[in-house]
Amino acid sequence: MKKTVLYITAHPLDPQSSYSLAVGKEFIDTYREANPEDEIVHLDLFNMDVPVVDADVLRGRHKLFEWRQSGSTTPFHEMLSEGERVKMEQIDKLCDQFIAADKYVIASPMWNLTIPHVLLNYTNCLVVPGKTYRYTNMGPVGLLNGKKSLHIQACGGVYTEGPTASIESGHAYIRTIMQFMGVTDNEKLFVEGMAQTPEKANIIKEEAIVKAKALAKQF
Template sequence: MTKVLVIQAHPHIDNSLSLTVGKEFVEDYKKSHPNDEVVIRDLFTEEGVPALNDVTMIAWKKQKFGQEMTDEEKETIKKHDEWLDEFISADKYIFINPMYNHFLPAEMKQYLDLTAIARKTFKYTPEGAVGLLTGKKAMHIQAAGGKYHSEDANPMMDLGSVYLTKMLNFYGINDIDNIFIEGADENPEKRQEILEKALQDAQAKAPKF
């Protein structure tokens, strides 16, 4: 069975363009892939993404050298392993987020830090780092108030999309597609038109994903 992991990095608000298009994509995907397992990982729950803090670093060091850990350190390692194992076990990934100041939400960045683990998602070799998650694919659904991917725009100003793509490449994932919902703040009178076009993109791409 194919496992699809939906990584949703968005506050729980109404009328979100990225959440609306993301929901449409996931629902259409389920219709065309009824036997696949779809798991939603919401990064904006009260629990949030496991932190990379002092406790984490100490726990990793103790784990590496086989030293006794405190209960807090053991629980920290357990949470990290659960999230990492979930990520590694997926065959396909759907990332859903708004653009924040030309980048990803902090929760998405923290999630990528959580999954960038040597010997798990990549490994070091004499020739450099090599990704271990080959053969997988990803879809990135992102809304932005301005335009960054139209013919007259500069896509390099969308640093978040560039970063996500590079990190997935680092993991060995090269089959990546995107749905960008852009310009609704620049042109509020075209908001519905922009949304409708993105929904059509989702409906067209979901069955093929």
């Protein structure tokens, strides 16, 4: 059965200059060869207009909550200002695209211990009650069951083990937000230590590419 894969990249440079994108490209190329029937959609977040959660979005979400609670027959879009309407429509489009996909591959660097701002903006568009999760008497429950994700993250230091493992909050956030939305099959591939041991940077990248290709064949 044909699957849809969202390949989500969050780096302003190209694969020749970015470790995360270099490894991500090798993964996607290998995956495409192994699964020629699948559709791969590339979202280059640094070259997209991804809404931020600003006053328009907060007001739009509040109006949406009130509209649902009231049971009003007035079309929801008529309650919004032009700015609110445009941003809410953008968020809906991104969220619906994410829901429709079967697999997610995210390639990003870890900057200052966390993810780039464009990736945070994007995930803020995805966590929508009634779409990717719902509230129950037992708390929030994710709705995206049966999907899977891979996060390819490049780090200058080493964060999978040792004293710095506890402060890594890039992949930790991605894993948490995926689980919150119901995506419990989450894998990771770290490309790490290039700044810490620059003399080994190329070796580290090549070893990560080997792992990425192997992982792509069974993802």
